[in-house]
Structure formats: C-alpha cells, structure tokens
Amino acid sequence: MRDTDARRARPASQQGMRRANLALVLGEFAAGPRSRAEVAATTGLTRAAVSSLVDELTTAGLLAECGPAVPSGKVGRPGTALALDPQGPAGLGGEIGVEHLAACVVDLRGEVRGWLRQDVTNRDRPAEAVLRDLAVLLREVADSCGLTPAGLAVAVPGLVGAAEGVVERAPNLGWSDLPLAAELRRALREADAHPLADLPIDVDNEANLGGLAELWLGEGPDDFLHLSAEAGIGAALVVDGRLLRGARGYAGELGHVPVHPDGPACPCGARGCLEQYAGEAAVLRAAGLADTGGDWVALLARRAADGDPAVLAALEAAGSALGVAAAGAVNLLDPAALVLGGGYAELAAWLLPAMRTELADRVTVRAWYDDWLTASRLGRRGPLLGAGIGVVRAVVADPGRFAAAEA
Template structure:
C-alpha cells in the first residue's frame, strides 16, 4: 500500500537550524515512503547533499523508521549500486479504533500501511454508556496491539457522529444516543483498567467514520483528487475530497449527507427534521423491507435477503437507491466531483442500489452529461473507516518524523 501518495507537509515557521533539520527529515522520509531509494537517489530527488542525506538517514534508522533493504535497483549508471532504504516494517505503527452502533473495531498497520492486526466485535452499542463501550474497546485495542508486535505512534478513533474542530469531542451521535462525549478522556482510564497503560499515553485523535473512509479511499485505493464518498452503517455519511484533501467546513461538520432532505414532508428523523435521506437509505430501509422490528446489522441482513431473491428487500433497496441518487445529484451539481464513490455498507449493497442511483443521476445532473462510470464502488468496503484511522497515524509520522524521540 502506498501510504504517502502526497506528503502532508509541515507547518514551517522561522527557519531555525533545528526546524530545518526536522523539515529535512520529513523530506527524506517522504521520498523513501513512496518507494525504496538509495542515499544517492534520495539526494537527487530532494536536492540535499549526499552527506546531509546520510546524516538524516542514520537518524531515521536509529529511530526505527527506516531500514537498509539491500542493493538498490540498477540505475543504469556506472559503479556499484547503493543500498536501498525503505520504511521499517517493525517501526512505529498506526493504531485505529472504530465505534459503530452495532460493532467495535481495532486495527494496527505498520509504516508501509500493511495490516498487522485486525479485530472486530459485533456488539450493540445503541444506548450504552460511553464508559461501558470504552471498556470493551480497550480490551480489543490491547489484544490487537499485542498481536501486531508493534509500538503504536498514536491512536485515531472513527465514530458515527459529529466531531468538530474543538479537539476530540463527539458532539452528537444520534444513533448511539451520545452527546458531548470527550472521547480521549473516556478511553484513557478504560485502557489503564485493561492493563494497557502504555496505550493510554498515546496521542488520541477522533474523526467521523465517513471522513476516515473517504481518506482511506484517497490514500489506499488510488482515489481521484476530487470525489464524493458516500457510506452507510446505522446512519448515512459522506466525505468531500477536493484537491486531494478533505473538505471539513468552517466547524468540521461537512459531510452530513444523511440529513439532506429528499422528501421534506417525509417521516421525522432522529435529528428532528423531516424527510432526511437517512429515513430512506439508512437503517430505516428495514421498515420498507418489512423488517422494522429487526435489530442488528441491517446491511448484512438486507444483502442476504436480496441475494436470496427476496422481492421486498430488493424493492426496498431500489427505493434507497432512488433516494441516494436524488441526494447525490444535488451534490454533483453543486460540487462537480470526478466520481461518486459508494463505501461502507453501501459497497455491500451496491448491486441493488446502483440501477436506481444511475437513473436518478442521469436524469438530474445538469452541470454536464452524466456518465455511469463516474459512480463507483469502493474496494475497501466496510473496512475503509478503520483503515483510514490507522493509516492516518503512520502518515502523520512520515510527514513529521521529528515528532518521535530523536527528532
């Protein structure tokens, strides 16, 4: 996996000697992260001297970020090939966590973005207190890290709700019944109680699950520079990627796609409004399929029924596809993305959603003729948000290795 398709870069102030070295560490590691390189090749690509690159490489090796992999690939030049430098698969890892309405997840990836441990536990978190959920999540994280054998550099949580720019507070998650939950403050004591005091000291970030799924699409699945990522679990969310970067909005709330009105006179939503997309293309699809009282993973339930030829389930999913297409057409007309990507639970349900979505998009997109090829399905599927959480941690390390000891 190429976890560094484009370096995030550093915020640079006055160019002190220490600041310049830190910036150069990031420059060198960013080049190595794209593909193994010899010291001479790194020098040629960065414009740094060979002596400077050698000094920086030795520090990166000492910090367990880089390893010598053996002879570099032939360059066509006369002389012995140099030694290739690559990311250390045993170096600092990225730890991701996911709090879903019907599941919990934990993932560890190495510096190359390769999954070293994956945990998922089916559990209904709807209406549970945050402390109880965090206790279960802490056990999952502890076991995942133990399996991976890596030392995480940080932890990112994917959550099904609004996480503003104020720093790690889940301000509202209607499907969990949570409001104003300080996620890191809730998780740290649970990690200590689970015997993972070292994990309790990690930097903790949090983001909306759709945002992280969209970023994973960009980082790991060769996504375009501009796209709309639409996903579903209990609710419906979206990530808007513009110029390769996530569009967050002024307060961090961009992407609340599930609360776009598609039928203003429709049923009341948990958010208090009427006719939201979530009432037609989220968990409420069970109602249209005649399974309103069924609890659990609605995506898997409907997919299995549709695969078995169940007509009510297929009709309900066709209706969801129509509602999704209507809402997506408005977003396409407004934003003109290169693609609309179905991720999360929608990737599993795509065979029954796509026909109606295509019909609505073709009828409603007016900015330019619509092509069915612009509506795609994520290959990451429901793994996207958790992968995005974990990979985001190692990308931050590669973008600023000076954050670790030795920088």
C-alpha cells in the first residue's frame, strides 16, 4: 500500500517541479529579451531543460522569438533571443469609482494596450446598473485590443473581506454584502454570452491595488505607506515588497482614524475621522465648492493654481489633518517612506507643505526628512493599473496553470 501511494505521489511531485521551473524560466524574461543560453546560466538549469521549458512557454503564447541575441563575446553564432509575447495572455482591469467607471488591458510586458473611462455618478445607484455599465466597458476595451485576457481584477472603494469576491461594505457607494464577482459575471454573461464571463474574477480594495501598482511601477523602496483618496481615504502598507492585508483583509482604513476625537460625526459611527477633514466632501465644503459636482480633484487643482484663497486654506487644512494621521502611522509602523497616491497625488503641491510640518513635529520614533514623503507619478491611474498588472503577474508567477488551461 505504501509503495502504491509513493508511486502515485511521484507524478504529482514531478508536475509540481515542472510548474516551478516554468515560472522560474518565464520570470527571467520580465527584465527583457534573453537567449536560452543566458537563461540556463542564470537559473542553473541545463540547456536541454531550458529549451524544453521555453518550447512549452512559446506554445502557450507566453514567449515569442524576437531576433538574434546580443553577442556575448563567445565564439560561435549567437542564439535566438526570446521575450514575453506582446500578443500573449493579457490582464484585464476594471475600476468602480464613486464618480466614474474604468477598464484597461495590460499585456504580458506590463504595457497598457487599451484604456477606457466613463464619468458617471455611482453613489447610491443600484449595483446591478453599475455592474451592467462596467461589463459594457470591459467588453469594449477587451475587444478593441485584440488580446485574450487571462483574468479580470476589479478595484472597488470598499472593504473586501475573506469571502472571495464579496464587497462587505462600500459606504460611498451605498453597498453592503455585495457578491460583486458573481454579479459582474452575471452581467457579462447576459451580453451575448461574452467569453469574459468565463474568466476568473478577483475583487480588491482600490487603495490596495494603488499601493501594489506603486510597488511594481514606482521608483521607491519596498517598504512604504501609500495614502490615497477618491471619495474616501485609504492606505496600503507594503512591507518587504508584500502588501500587509491584516487578519481579515481590512488593513489600511486610515480614513477612519480619529484626528480630533471630539470632531464632527462620521457616517462610520465615530467622530473626528480623517475623512471629515481631508476627504472629498470635507475639502469641497471647506473650499465653498460643496455643490459643484464633477471632477473634484481637477476643480481644486485649477482653483488652487489660480490662487483661490478659500481653496488654498482648505487644502492646507486637509494637509495638516493628513500629516497628523500619517505621523501616527509612522510612529506605529515605521515605514521607509510615505507616498501620496490617487487624487492626492494631483493635489500634492498644496498638501505636502502642511503634511511635512506635522510629520516633522509629531514623528518621534526617528528623525524625519521631507524627501521621505513623495507624490506618486501614477496618480489616479494607480488602482486600475494595479488591477490589470496583477493579473499579468499571476500568469508569470504560475505559467503552468495558464498553459494547462489553454491545453
């Protein structure tokens, strides 16, 4: 009986090793074209093993030949270089915002091949209508680029808990306990049985995906706290290159950290939360722009650049509140850097001075330097980029799963 069990286990072990080697080899091409010989030298695998693995990855549409390899100085004809196939499986990203919907397609190299955005007010709108519109946008962007998505990830301004694909609470949308992945799949299936309905669908908090995009595409350290704002305020803590999600997936709710315990009531039930001082509604109200609607970030940036005193004062006050909350996070978590993302990145010129003043006064665990607080170059594109690129990175991390599915 034991011998039989051992024989049965052996093929599974060999299969697991091959999947690991496929990932190892494909990962070598993330930095650019390589020859088979170069991959063998850097991975320690034999040339025969690399050749076999490369053939499998090429057949699956993950690698493509791209001409002669760069001469290495060795005698003999240079080998053929291969690279991640730009026509291979792609990442499909979707984003649900309070005032917009968006979708993108990212190829294996991480390059954006399609991007669509629709301005629409989703606050307190029925989830079915929102997801129906998102499904249309996803189909349009996928069909326009001619690539085959390997998966779909959706960024949402809400708490996504342990239950897969379920948004437990999205107060700025008026949603609770919404099985978003299942409902979106239904919306995709209703449209002429579109093949996107058969994709794996992942759902994540927009701040998490913005932080991951900063990790993958930014130029900072692998340890940082990413602060972002759309309608609400979120944060993502990245430690040693990994997103810290917390025990139940709720880490990062910086918007509901009390800045002034006796401050105004917050919809969450507490008082004096950061969102009551630095969230969209609070800043617009302080600037005298509460009923203007539209793109609040662009409006504030335009008015601030024109020297509007009410807007400048509102942004300074928001920056001070952000600095108070950020200082507490630094004292507790000791990140190597702070990064302003989302709408804050586009308002950084007016938020950073007050933030830096508060951080300098309140960070006590170490000396604080101004250049440890920066603005993300990704801006409001971060969450959607994080969604699309996350799908691609999952393919590269486990190409054997994709190759098996294709077979």
